[in-house]
Amino acid sequence: MAIARLRNLFALVALGGIYSFMMALALLALDAVDVSMTEASVGAGISTVLLLGTLYLTHIHEAPPTRLALFPLAMSIVTGVALLYGVAHLPPFGDPSTPMHRHVAPRYLNDVVRETGVPNAVTAVLASYRGFDTLGEATVIFTAGIGVMVLLRRRRRAPRDDKQGTGS
Amino acid sequence: MIDLTGTIEPVRAIHGGVVVLMVVGLYVLVARGNLIKKLIGLGVFQTSVYLLYIAPGKIAGGSPPIIADGIVTYSNPLPHVLILTAIVVGVATLALGLALVVRIHEEYGTIEEDEILDRDDPA
Numbered sequence: 001m002a003i004a005r006l007r008n009l010f011a012l013v014a015l016g017g018i019y020s021f022m023m024a025l026a027l028l029a030l031d032a033v034d035v036s037m038t039e040a041s042v043g044a045g046i047s048t049v050l051l052l053g054t055l056y057l058t059h060i061h062e063a064p065p066t067r068l069a070l071f072p073l074a075m076s077i078v079t080g081v082a083l084l085y086g087v088a089h090l091p092p093f094g095d096p097s098t099p100m101h102r103h104v105a106p107r108y109l110n111d112v113v114r115e116t117g118v119p120n121a122v123t124a125v126l127a128s129y130r131g132f133d134t135l136g137e138a139t140v141i142f143t144a145g146i147g148v149m150v151l152l153r154r155r156r157r158a159p160r161d162d163k164q165g166t167g168s
Numbered sequence: 169m170i171d172l173t174g175t176i177e178p179v180r181a182i183h184g185g186v187v188v189l190m191v192v193g194l195y196v197l198v199a200r201g202n203l204i205k206k207l208i209g210l211g212v213f214q215t216s217v218y219l220l221y222i223a224p225g226k227i228a229g230g231s232p233p234i235i236a237d238g239i240v241t242y243s244n245p246l247p248h249v250l251i252l253t254a255i256v257v258g259v260a261t262l263a264l265g266l267a268l269v270v271r272i273h274e275e276y277g278t279i280e281e282d283e284i285l286d287r288d289d290p291a
Contacts, residue, residue, distance in 0.1 A: 031243035072199035080191040087183035121233035121245040144260035
């Protein structure tokens, strides 16, 4: 909620880091240790650094809203109601007999050490069973990295051209 | 969210929290004019989806899915794998979005949506 209200973007980014860390703790409580570590390092770490870097290059203060945002508010509430209706029909929490726990996961858990030799099932699935997925993921990061480089290189070249223009 | 006995069931609490986070994220994303704030709203929305995926993977009394002697119940590893990918793709999206924000700031001198639209169409 405070994220929606805060207008100082620096405080907002700090709050975002805290939020990410809380989320990592919640994931830890849900047995997702690998995801928790990733969230703590990527969400609370890298994202915060990226946001701070952007703040350094732009403004720290948000302009006050010029008009009342009624339509987005209504839209968000409608979405929330629809989501509540949707989650009401999800299976109960922590129950091992729900369909998602009986289909693919037991096979991974039973055979993972024999087939891959890696005791961490998450790592084994990520790197071994679904290595192509991870390759695609790496491609996404690579593409994003190229995009950032292209965008920021043009930015750096532009002032230099201006300087040459004024000098001559 | 609260059943008749007054105690909160974990499933209701988690799903309610997910919905609240999703709605807050969506509202910030759509309603706020500041581009950095929009991206943070997108991040909140994403984390709510992480929680939605991870929560059903937990088995009561289960342990993290690292195979060890003497442990028979493990939580489901598949949502963890999917969400690991989602987190990394999310940060890639964030990086690209922030790079765009920096470029927009270079070009327009502002990161407020209204002012950018005004500058594009002064009439």
